[in-house]
Each structure stands twice: as C-alpha cells, then as structure tokens.
Amino acid sequence: MNKQNIVLKLSKITNIDPTFLQRFWQVGKLYWQSEEKFGAIGLLSILILIVVSTTQIDVIVNTQKGNVLSALTAKNSSTFWETISYLLGLYLFLVLVWAAYNYIRKKLTLYWRRWLTEHFLNHYFRNRSFYQLTQSQRELDNPDQRISQDIFSFVDGFISLFFDVLYATLQMIAFTAVLWFISPNLMIVLVVYAVSGTLVTAGFFGKKLVKINFDQNKKEANFRFGLVRLRENAESVAFYRGEAQELSHIKSLFDLVFKNYNYLLLWQELYLNGFVKIYEFIPQIIPAVIMAPLVLSGQLDIGKYTEAQGAFLILFWDMYVITRTFNQLTGFAAAIERLAELNYFLKEPKNSDSCEIVPNSTIQTVENSHLAIHNLTLYTPNYQRILFHDVSLTLQPAQGLLIVGTSGCGKSSLLRAIAGLWKSGTGTISRPNLEEILFLPQRPYMILGTLREQLVYPQVNTNISDQELEQILQKVNLPDLAARFGGFDVEKDWSDVLSLGEQQRVAFARILISQPDYVILDEATSALDIKNEENLYQHLYNTQTTFISVGHRQSLFKYHQQVLDLCDGEKWEIKCIG
Numbered sequence: 001m002n003k004q005n006i007v008l009k010l011s012k013i014t015n016i017d018p019t020f021l022q023r024f025w026q027v028g029k030l031y032w033q034s035e036e037k038f039g040a041i042g043l044l045s046i047l048i049l050i051v052v053s054t055t056q057i058d059v060i061v062n063t064q065k066g067n068v069l070s071a072l073t074a075k076n077s078s079t080f081w082e083t084i085s086y087l088l089g090l091y092l093f094l095v096l097v098w099a100a101y102n103y104i105r106k107k108l109t110l111y112w113r114r115w116l117t118e119h120f121l122n123h124y125f126r127n128r129s130f131y132q133l134t135q136s137q138r139e140l141d142n143p144d145q146r147i148s149q150d151i152f153s154f155v156d157g158f159i160s161l162f163f164d165v166l167y168a169t170l171q172m173i174a175f176t177a178v179l180w181f182i183s184p185n186l187m188i189v190l191v192v193y194a195v196s197g198t199l200v201t202a203g204f205f206g207k208k209l210v211k212i213n214f215d216q217n218k219k220e221a222n223f224r225f226g227l228v229r230l231r232e233n234a235e236s237v238a239f240y241r242g243e244a245q246e247l248s249h250i251k252s253l254f255d256l257v258f259k260n261y262n263y264l265l266l267w268q269e270l271y272l273n274g275f276v277k278i279y280e281f282i283p284q285i286i287p288a289v290i291m292a293p294l295v296l297s298g299q300l301d302i303g304k305y306t307e308a309q310g311a312f313l314i315l316f317w318d319m320y321v322i323t324r325t326f327n328q329l330t331g332f333a334a335a336i337e338r339l340a341e342l343n344y345f346l347k348e349p350k351n352s353d354s355c356e357i358v359p360n361s362t363i364q365t366v367e368n369s370h371l372a373i374h375n376l377t378l379y380t381p382n383y384q385r386i387l388f389h390d391v392s393l394t395l396q397p398a399q400g401l402l403i404v405g406t407s408g409c410g411k412s413s414l415l416r417a418i419a420g421l422w423k424s425g426t427g428t429i430s431r432p433n434l435e436e437i438l439f440l441p442q443r444p445y446m447i448l449g450t451l452r453e454q455l456v457y458p459q460v461n462t463n464i465s466d467q468e469l470e471q472i473l474q475k476v477n478l479p480d481l482a483a484r485f486g487g488f489d490v491e492k493d494w495s496d497v498l499s500l501g502e503q504q505r506v507a508f509a510r511i512l513i514s515q516p517d518y519v520i521l522d523e524a525t526s527a528l529d530i531k532n533e534e535n536l537y538q539h540l541y542n543t544q545t546t547f548i549s550v551g552h553r554q555s556l557f558k559y560h561q562q563v564l565d566l567c568d569g570e571k572w573e574i575k576c577i578g
C-alpha cells in the first residue's frame with residue numbers, strides 16, 4: 001500500500017481531513033528521512049524500550065498493590081512486609097527509568113527542532129525566498145514566528161503525542177487481560193464509555209479548537225511584530241510624534257489577541273475542560289457500583305477488587321488519551337497547518353503568482369561578461385501594472401550608466417530585474433554572475449556587528465588590515481569613525497548611531513573594500529551633500545568598475561557615459577554624454 005493510500009485510510013478511520021494528514025506527513029517525514037535519521041531512530045528505540053518495560057512493571061505494581069490488601073485482610077504480616085519491600089524496589093527502579101526517559105525524550109525533541117529549524121532556514125534563504133515571500137500575493141503571515149515558535153510546537157507536540165498514545169496502547173494491552181479476567185462487565189462498560197467520550201471530544205471540540213489555536217498563533221505574532229516594528233522605526237515615530245497613532249495600532253493588535261484568547265478560554269477551559277472533568281469523575285464510582293455486589297456477597301476478594309479498580313482506572317486513563325490531551329493536540333495541529341503552508345511556499349517554484357496570470361512570460365536572464373538589456377518590458381510582480389516597454393541598451397566595461405525619470409516610473413524596479421528579484425515581463429537581461437555585482441540600496445543596510453564586519457559586508461572573511469580600513473574611511477570622508485567608537489571591533493547598533501549620510505558613506509566604503517567589477521547604486525548617495533557625493537563618485541570613476549546609478553542630481557551626469565531616461569508612462573530614451 002503506498003503512502004497516499006495509508007493517509008487516506010487513516011483519515012477515514014479517524015474522521016480527520018485527509019489533506020491535514022498529508023500536510024502532517026510532508027513536515028513530519030523531513031527529519032526521519034534526513035542524514036540524522038539513524039541517531040534519531042536509535043534514541044526513539046531506547047525510548048520505546050523504556051516505555052514497553054515500564055508498562056510491564058506497572059502491571060506487576062498493580063498486582064502487588066492488590067496483594068498488600070489481601071495480606072492485610074488475611075492478617076499475614078510476613079507476606080505484607082515482603083510485598084511492601086518488593087513494591088518499594090519497583091518504585092525506585094521506575095523513578096530512575098522515568099528520569100532517563102524524560103532526559104532522552106527532551107534531547108530527541110531538541111535534535112529534531114535543530115534539524116528542522118536549519119532545514120527551514122536553508123530554504124528560507126535559498127533563492128532569496130525571504131524576499132519573494134514579501135512580494136507574494138498569497139497570504140503567509142509571520143514566517144519568523146513559524147520558524148522560531150511553530151517548529152518547536154510541532155516537534156514537542158508530536159513527541160508528546162506519540163509517547164502518550166504508545167504508552168496508553170501498551171498499558172491497554174497489558175491491563176485488558178487483568179480486568180477482563182476479574183470482571184468482563186466492567187471491561188465492556190469501560191470500552192463504551194471511553195469510545196463515546198473520544199468521539200464527542202474529537203467531533204464536537206476538534207475543528208473549532210484547531211481554528212482558534214491557529215488564529216491565536218497568528219494574532220500573537222502580529223502583536224509581537226507590531227512592537228518590533230515600532231522599535232525599528234523608533235526615531236521616525238518620535239519625530240512625527242506618532243505615539244498616539246502607534247499606541248492605538250498596537251493596542252488594537254493586542255485587542256485581537258485578547259478577544260481570540262477569550263474565545264479560546266471559553267472553548268478550551270470552560271466547555272472542553274468542564275466536559276473532561278465530569279467525564280473523568282464518573283469512572284471513579286463505576287467499578288464500585290458494578291463490583292460491590294460481588295464483594296458484599298463474598299464472591300470477590302477485596303484484594304482482587306482493588307486490582308480490578310486499579311486496572312479500570314488505568315485503562316480508562318489510557319483509552320481517553322485523545323480527550324485528555326486534546327488541548328495540546330489542537331495547538332499541535334495548528335502548528336502543522338502553519339508549517340505545512342511555509343513548507344509549501346518554500347518548495348514551490350518562485351514567481352508562481354505571476355505565472356498563474358501570464359503563463360510562460362518571464363524575463364530571461366543570461367550570464368555574460370558584460371551587461372546588456374534586450375527588449376525588456378517590465379511589470380510589477382503580479383502583472384498589475386506595466387512599468388516600461390521594450391527597453392534595450394548595452395553597457396561597455398568600465399563605463400557608467402545613469403537612470404533618471406519621474407518618481408515611481410520604475411527606476412529601482414529595473415535594478416530589481418537586473419538583480420533577478422523581479423521577473424514579471426518579457427525580454428532578456430545579460431549580466432555577469434551576481435557574485436561580481438555589488439548592489440547599494442537607497443537606505444543602507446547596517447548589519448548587527450562590529451565596524452569591521454560592517455565595512456567588509458557582504459563578505460565575511462577578509463584579511464584586510466586596520467591600516468587599509470583607515471585609508472578607505474579617509475577616502476569616503478569618515479577619517480575619525482573608528483576612533484570615535486573605540487576601534488574596528490566594537491559592536492554597535494550602527495543604524496542608530498550613524499547619520500543616514502554616514503551610513504551611505506560606510507556603504508560606499510564597501511565598494512572600495514570588495515572592489516567588485518560591477519556596482520549598482522540606487523540613489524545610494526541621496527543623503528549626502530554635493531561635495532561628499534562628488535568625492536565618492538570621483539573614487540568610483542577612477543577605478544575600472546562598471547556602474548549603474550539611479551539619481552536625480554545634474555552633478556551626477558559627468559560621471560556616467562550614458563543616461564537612460566525612463567520618462568513617464570511607457571516612453572523611454574537613451575542619451576550618450578560627452
């Protein structure tokens with residue numbers, strides 16, 4: 001039977017949406033088919049062994065408890081003390097084994113979480129999916145929360161559920177014989193009671209609670225993101241004096257958390273837990289009611305009665321495992337939904353949104369030694385708007401191209417297309433390998449780290465000396481930057497402590513450090529005064545670098561050999577200078 005059929009059969013038995021089981025399988029199988037599978041299977045086997053052996057010991061403990069009562073009734077002191085010592089030894093052994101079990105179980109959870117987190121992170125960064133995700137029309141909220149929180153909920157939830165169900169099943173096998181042997185009637189009552197309880201829980205509370213938990217995760221993540229966003233934009237908000245607006249927005253996000261949680265409390269704590277408490281109480285009296293006549297008439301020994309009552313309660317506890325762990329289960333199911341969505345997005349070919357609308361219509365990218373554009377027509381990512389038609393140009397090595405045009409005409413979008421971030425449109429872009437091109441956006445990206453790491457970014461290992469770094473800082477007119485902050489190895493929140501113009505100069509220093517063959521500057525000097533801007537362009541002009549700039553200032557023209565004017569609407573023209 002293939003996996004698809006197994007999933008379908010399971011879904012029929014459990015009355016669960018088959019696509020839900022498929023989603024569970026898609027995420028669940030990843031780790032168990034990975035290179036870590038042998039270690040994981042080893043740990044899993046040890047855990048299963050512990051569970052199997054402790055179930056056997058539980059049966060012995062239950063029988064010995066009955067023996068203690070029988071010895072007391074028969075006033076047999078030596079049997080009583082022998083059984084008590086035996087019981088103590090068994091309990092001590094159980095405690096030690098359970099300590100080891102819990103430790104290994106948490107370790108397995110940790111290893112699985114580490115592997116799955118790395119797996120999702122690798123896919124999140126592959127083909128710049130983290131960027132594509134922000135461009136997608138399909139709603140996929142808070143991928144960060146899915147990676148940081150939902151993976152843990154999934155792994156922890158699965159391991160807990162697996163062992164709860166395994167332990168319950170083994171105990172059922174072991175104790176069914178005990179109870180059946182003493183009282184078949186009690187056994188039949190128990191099965192009917194446990195099955196009906198499980199069906200009510202799964203059928204009535206199931207879908208409702210999964211949905212509420214799913215929404216809760218989403219709303220909590222939105223609230224957290226609102227606070228993070230405020231922190232990231234603290235200065236702008238403070239300048240605007242936008243506290244009232246921000247406060248009300250963040251409060252409204254929390255209000256959604258509050259309302260949904262209230263709803264969750266109602267269903268989880270009041271309805272479900274209320275049901276579970278009543279449901280748990282009744283079995284305490286069922287054995288007494290059914291077996292009392294036998295004990296009173298002398299047909300059943302009090303020790304056997306205790307043994308049967310113990311077996312009944314254990315079996316009841318096992319049979320209603322689904323009901324009792326239902327709260328956990330719904331959180332686990334919500335995590336599966338959220339991870340499966342992310343997994344699907346990260347696996348599917350990019351720009352699929354676009355392809356659904358205009359099939360086979362994407363910009364072709366060809367690797368070449370020089371940069372050229374042939375009949376490029378560019379749309380916004382979901383083909384909603386055309387930005388420009390049929391643009392063609394060639395850029396000779398060591399030359400400069402300046403792109404100008406009115407705001408919103410598509411200047412930055414052309415750079416996005418060259419970088420391969422946007423593909424909606426037609427035509428061909430020939431360009432060198434992206435490794436040879438350095439992009440400088442208008443808002444410089446300052447990494448969290450030391451000044452040295454900041455300057456050599458996006459490279460990580462360079463053997464550049466402090467002296468060379470000092471020289472480069474001189475060139476970009478930041479001669480005292482390292483001294484001001486205590487050297488190159490001091491960590492700061494650089495986007496906070498440097499002015500925008502200083503950040504643009506640090507970003508420009510990256511060009512002089514990494515010396516790429518191609519540089520693309522998207523208004524990368526817009527925050528600088530003309531003198532500083534000219535100084536930077538003069539350095540760039542003196543190198544053999546080929547560069548494309550987007551800018552508005554007339555003073556930039558003299559550093560470029562060609563100007564592409566995207567004009568407005570769908571017209572464009574190219575001019576040669578000098």
Ligand SMILES: Nc1ncnc2c1ncn2[C@@H]1O[C@H](COP(=O)(O)OP(=O)(O)OP(=O)(O)O)[C@@H](O)[C@H]1O
Pocket residue numbers: 135380381382387405406407408409410411412413414
């Ligand atoms: N992710 C996106 N999805 C849809 N449309 C977008 C997206 N990003 C930008 N646009 C739209 O594409 C158009 C071109 O944007 P672009 O950033 O290229 O303009 P620009 O010419 O660089 O403008 P400016 O000079 O103001 O920076 C704008 O109308 C913008 O609203």
